[in-house]
Amino acid sequence: MSDNQNLLAEQRRALILDEVRRRGGVRVNELTRKLNVSDMTVRRDLDALARQGVVEKVHGGAVPVAEASTHEPGFEAKSSLELSAKEDIARAAAAMAAPGSAIALSGGTTTYALAQHLLDVPELTVVTNSVRVADVFHAAQRAAANGGPASRSGATVVLTGGVRTPSDSLVGPVADQAIRSLHFDVLFLGVHGISLEAGLSTPNLAEAETNRRFMRSARRVVVVADHTKWGTVGLSSFASLDEVDALVTDTGLPEAAREEISELIPELVVAGEARGGADS
Numbered sequence: 001m002s003d004n005q006n007l008l009a010e011q012r013r014a015l016i017l018d019e020v021r022r023r024g025g026v027r028v029n030e031l032t033r034k035l036n037v038s039d040m041t042v043r044r045d046l047d048a049l050a051r052q053g054v055v056e057k058v059h060g061g062a063v064p065v066a067e068a069s070t071h072e073p074g075f076e077a078k079s080s081l082e083l084s085a086k087e088d089i090a091r092a093a094a095a096m097a098a099p100g101s102a103i104a105l106s107g108g109t110t111t112y113a114l115a116q117h118l119l120d121v122p123e124l125t126v127v128t129n130s131v132r133v134a135d136v137f138h139a140a141q142r143a144a145a146n147g148g149p150a151s152r153s154g155a156t157v158v159l160t161g162g163v164r165t166p167s168d169s170l171v172g173p174v175a176d177q178a179i180r181s182l183h184f185d186v187l188f189l190g191v192h193g194i195s196l197e198a199g200l201s202t203p204n205l206a207e208a209e210t211n212r213r214f215m216r217s218a219r220r221v222v223v224v225a226d227h228t229k230w231g232t233v234g235l236s237s238f239a240s241l242d243e244v245d246a247l248v249t250d251t252g253l254p255e256a257a258r259e260e261i262s263e264l265i266p267e268l269v270v271a272g273e274a275r276g277g278a279d280s
Contacts, residue, residue, distance in 0.1 A: 009045065010083055010084070012037070013045045014084065014085075016035075016046070016049065016055075019034070020062055025064070026062060028042050030061075049062070084250075085251075085272075086113040088250050088271035089224050089225075089248050090110065090113035090114040090116065091117055092248050092269050093117075093188055094120070096248075099121055101125070101186065102124075102185050103118075103125070103126055103186045104179075104186070104188070104218060105127075106169065106210075107130035107167050108169075108224075112130065112136065114188055115128075115136040119136070119137070122154050123154055123155075124156070125155070125156045125158070126155050126157045127157075127158045127160070127184065128158070128160070129160040129170040129175050131159070131164065134157055137157045158182075163206065165204055171206040171209070179213045185220065186222055187215060188222050188224055189222065189223050192234040193234045194230055194232070194241070198237045199237050199240040199241050199243075200239040201233050201235070201236060202234045203234040204235075205235065208238040212238045212239065215238075221246075222247075222248060223246070224249075226252065227250055227253040228252070230253060241261065241265055244265050245267060246266065246267035247261060247265050247269070248269040249268070249269070251272050
């Protein structure tokens with residue numbers, strides 16, 4: 001992580017978080033050398049990451065926060081993490097949506113980023129249980145009605161009902177019933193955790209069942225997940241990896257994990273690979 005003096009704060013904090021998680025903890029003096037920044041800059045970055053709840057400050061450095069399998073962060077808490085990775089993933093995943101197709105988007109900050117790229121895909125029918133995702137399309141439609149680009153407002157959006165989760169997803173029997181009667185060409189699925197043993201998982205039991213219902217209604221399942229989701233296990237598993245058709249992730253995913261995933265998932269897309277930069 002040398003020669004990073006000019007990194008944006010967001011990118012620098014993502015690198016610090018990745019280092020903390022990979023090594024199980026780091027010291028301030030190590031980060032100042034690796035990032036080529038001042039001691040005060042590193043301490044401010046650690047303060048910001050601690051406020052987000054993703055690291056715990058200790059004397060002289062920081063360690064990762066050990067989350068319970070039932071812990072479910074809110075949308076705002078997750079939205080500031082791995083922004084560059086999510087943008088790369090969203091751009092790559094959007095290319096998998098054919099004009100005029102019926103797609104589904106689950107809740108999550110990565111699917112939220114994807115929704116903004118899908119505005120440029122014409123004549124989509126979009127089913128989602130995410131209030132935030134639906135808002136992206138509705139805002140584009142309002143902008144078009146007020147003289148904005150009409151080409152970015154053509155999607156037909158169906159928002160399921162249901163009980164709202166901390167991540168602004170709608171889940172439960174009402175959502176499940178709505179999804180059960182529908183059929184999608186592609187499901188773009190965000191996840192809390194992904195691992196060989198637990199497969200796809202979430203800390204929310206009701207969301208696990210709604211995700212299962214989404215998967216049953218889709219011809220093709222595309223998981224969109226940045227590298228930090230690898231190895232994370234939530235309370236409830238809702239699918240094994242061999243039930244997934246494609247995984248779109250970022251360059252931070254270790255090579256060993258890529259090999260393991262490729263044995264179970266037919267298509268692995270590492271977004272941003274051509275740039276060769278670990279800017280997630």
